[in-house]
Amino acid sequence: MSPTTPPRPIDEHRDRIRSRLASASRLLLCLDFDGTLAPIVDDPDAAAPTPENEAAVASLATEPAVSTAIVSGRALADVRDRIDGPKTYAGNHGLELSRHGSVTVHPVxxxxxxxxxxxxxxxxxxxxxxxxxxxxxxxxxxxxxxxxxxxxxxxxxxxxxxxxxxxxxxxxxxxxxxxxxxxxxxSVSWDKGDAVALIASEMPSETVPIYIGDDVTDESAFRTVEPDGIGIRVSGDEPSAASYRVDSPTAVATVLNWLDSVGVDLLES
The missing domain is CATH 3.30.70.1020 (Trehalose-6-phosphate phosphatase related protein; domain 2)
Incomplete structure (x- = not known):
């Protein structure tokens, strides 16, 4: 989608997502935290994923054909304490990355x-x-x-x-x-999109990337996964590089549960 085009309601275009998953053998699922898995709250320290999102992420993280990653503006240690399951975490908008049992930090x-x-x-x-x-x-x-x-x-x-x-x-x-x-x-040329691109570069070529996020800082990640992958914007219909949108973290849980119960089975074995 063009950044000047509002994303479309995801429920009206589920067939396109089915088709894209059916043409892939693996799924890379990258998720923002605040406003995506967790509702926005006045006190950032009180933010927590909804129970439905927490359970869906944990379940998807056990699927052999699915790689999950959290990509957040929060500090790495902070966001890791708030959601379990994924093996990959990117904190501080991708400036620090935890994967393969080690943490790397942007040198600048x-x-x-x-x-x-x-x-x-x-x-x-x-x-x-x-x-x-x-x-x-x-x-x-x-x-x-x-x-x-x-x-x-x-x-x-x-x-x-x-x-x-x-x-x-x-x-x-x-x-x-x-x-x-x-x-x-x-002032460095590195953002969430770069972190997602780095994570995706290690995936097999038949992997479909999905990114779900809610803020301006997620636009670079949408641009990274689109158009071959799927970008999903949470809340609002303002112009975005994401193709699709959902209304809230509650709706994110619906998407994640659908991926877990239906989407994974569509992947080519």
Whole structure:
């Protein structure tokens, strides 16, 4: 799909997904966490996958023809503690990757950790007067949470965040926008899409990749899997590189259960 085209309701196009699975021998299933497996909540520390999603991921992870991966903006250690089953986890938007029993970290991101820490510490002070504004230092990236910040002062948070990053980052850090968050990370050409591409590169050629995510940061992953694979956007019908959409994490569980009960059997043996 073109990034300027709204994704289509998945239930209206299930035949296309059946056909794509039937032409493949393996499935690579990559999943975002917040807003996808877990509902968005005001307190990020309280986020948890729905029981239905947790059970579906665990079941799919046992299927011999399925490879599962979590690809999240959360720190690797954080997201691994929140969902079990997959053998592959990508944290901090792909800057850290756990697979084959080891963890790799993007070398540039590692080099800029001290600068990121200085930015987060400064933002803690600068944004302290803003009600409900929270700064999260994830070692390789940082997040300014504004979901519970009054709408009238979110623009102040945005300006102050950019100002601090510009002053202390000295061109080595950048700010991006997500769903009521501002993400701070190293200025490197690496994102979720690159992490998914790296994971997919180790799969057999007959593998169909599926990526499910809900935010702007997931668009690079949609572009990676489309058009040969399947991108599914969660919530909203805004333009996306994903072909299909579902309404909520509850609907994600329906898709995962369908893959587990029907989709896996469609794969060529």
């Amino acid at each position: 991101a590692r080099q800029r950790m001290s600068r990121l820490e200085a930015v987060c510490e400064t933002l803690e002070t600068v944004l302290e007067p803003i009600p409900n504004c929270r700064i999260e230092n994830k070692r390789l990236t940082g997040t300014v949470h504004v979901r519970s910040v009054p709408a009238s002062v979110r623009s102040v948070v945005r300006r102050q965040t950019h100002a601090v990053v510009d002053r202390l980052g000295d061109g080595s850090l950048e700010v991006s926008t997500g769903k009521r968050i501002f993400e701070i990370g190293p």
